[in-house]
Amino acid sequence: MxxxxxxxxxxxxxxxxxxxxxxxxxxxxxxxxxxxxxxxxxxxxxxxxxxxxxxxxxxxxxxxxxxxxxxxxxxxxxxxxxxxxxxxxxxxxxxxxxxxxxxxxxxxxxxxHPKPLIQDFTWKGNVDVAMDYKRAETDTDDYDVSFDTKARHGLWRHNGAASYNREYRDGVTVTDNWDAEYALDRFIDEHWFWQGRLNYKRDQIEDVRRQRTIGTGPGYQFWDNDLGAFSLAALINRSDYEFADGSEEDFYLAALKWDYNRYLVGKTFELFSSGELGKPLESVADYALDAEVGLRYKVTDWASLNMKAEKDIISGAEESLDETRYSIGFGVGW
Known part of the structure; x- marks a missing residue:
């Protein structure tokens, strides 16, 4: 017994x-x-x-x-x-x-969890959707969709991002733009990598109608673990701008590109920021800034609420641009 x-x-x-x-x-x-x-x-x-x-x-x-x-x-x-x-x-x-x-x-x-340098395959990303409807003296409908993903295979990392924004006021379109970017990183060791990237922006309303950018340069990954990641890349870019009046400008610029995210309070919150600050090598413009910063609140393992602010500036060009957008929405991640 x-x-x-x-x-x-x-x-x-x-x-x-x-x-x-x-x-x-x-x-x-x-x-x-x-x-x-x-x-x-x-x-x-x-x-x-x-x-x-x-x-x-x-x-x-x-x-x-x-x-x-x-x-x-x-x-x-x-x-x-x-x-x-x-x-x-x-x-x-x-x-x-x-x-x-x-x-x-x-x-x-x-x-x-310690992260080794070489991994077979990892894939992560998120899609954020924001919609705002206002019915008052001026009726406003605003739609914002953004997509961001990263895939790592061995010493290679693929970065993809895209966004779309459209706004109506009393039935008239006042904002209509989209952009897409692809960047490929080749890691040299645990921290250093070399990046090549392509970026395209299209705007139907603002003076700067098209922006095309191709660039390359070294980058440094400060950390990439379960709590988030932070990397900087110093790039030499070739940019082509097309304006509403049909004029065009093309120039080279030195740019600093960053990508940051940090999970807080047991991964309940995520602080994130990405963007690029560039200085033309010629006197075409003073500087160009394209940046975003935001906060996500994790509702479930895959769903989140998000708040985001975006800033797009072209200063000193023939046709300048200064645009700020704020959005609150819902997202899914993997």
Whole structure:
């Protein structure tokens, strides 16, 4: 009779997924799933029964995981642990091939998945849609759609983006433009890459009707992990502008291009910004700026609410442009 419950307990333990992570809370509860990230005082655990569950880090007693995780203590000290083992309340043991090391949970500021340089294939992106209807002395209908995606295969990264905006006031079209861009990055090492890009913009209303840009130059990836990414590229571009009166301008310019996103509060919020600031090598214009900044709030694993501001400036050209747009909408991501 003594061996029967012991046998049942052993079989149940054997039947549990070997790669399942476990988190013990201070109130005695226990959750199993897959640890995703720790940031901003929130530990995000992916579960099959409740989706993504954020947990307050100060309410966790201990945890264990068979995953390889990057554990950061403070802003600079980081260690890649092959696994985590449960310890006494308030502590966890880091196992990385040498002697196991037990640390205080309070000393850990971040837990993320280390990202290798070469990966078979990763693909991520999002589509944001915003619509605004105003019925007053002036009736306004505004539609805004944007698309952004990145695909990484080994040392190559493909970047694609497109957007469309149209606005009516009392049935008259006052804004009608779209743009598309493709950039190809070839990584030299973990951080440095070389980029080639193509960009096209079409506007039916503003003085600058067409913008075509082709450019190339080096870039630097400061980081790219579960908490976000940040890269800068210094490019030499050839730009062609076509204006409403039929005149054209073409010139070379030096440009700084950035791409930034950062997840906050256990990936509940995402702060993002991308754009390009260019200075013509000839005295055709003072400078050109095309930038956006925004915030996304994650409603589910794939759906989000977003707020975004966009700025498009061409200063000092024969026909200048200064346009600002704000939008609030709904998005999907993968």
């Amino acid at each position: 003594f061996f029967r419950p012991l046998l049942c307990l052993s079989l149940c333990a054997f039947a549990l997924p070997t790669l399942a992570d476990t988190v013990w809370l201070k109130n005695g509860d226990r959750l199993t799933g897959k640890i995703s990230v720790l940031d901003g005082g929130k530990l995000l655990i992916e579960t099959s029964y409740g989706g993504s569950i954020p947990l307050k880090w100060n309410q966790i007693a201990t945890l264990e995981s068979d995953q390889k995780l990057l554990v950061k203590q403070g802003d600079t000290v980081g260690e890649v642990a092959k696994s985590l083992q449960a310890s006494e309340p308030g502590k966890v043991t880091l196992v990385n091939g040498g002697a196991p090391r037990t640390v205080e949970l309070a000393s850990i500021s971040q837990i993320i």
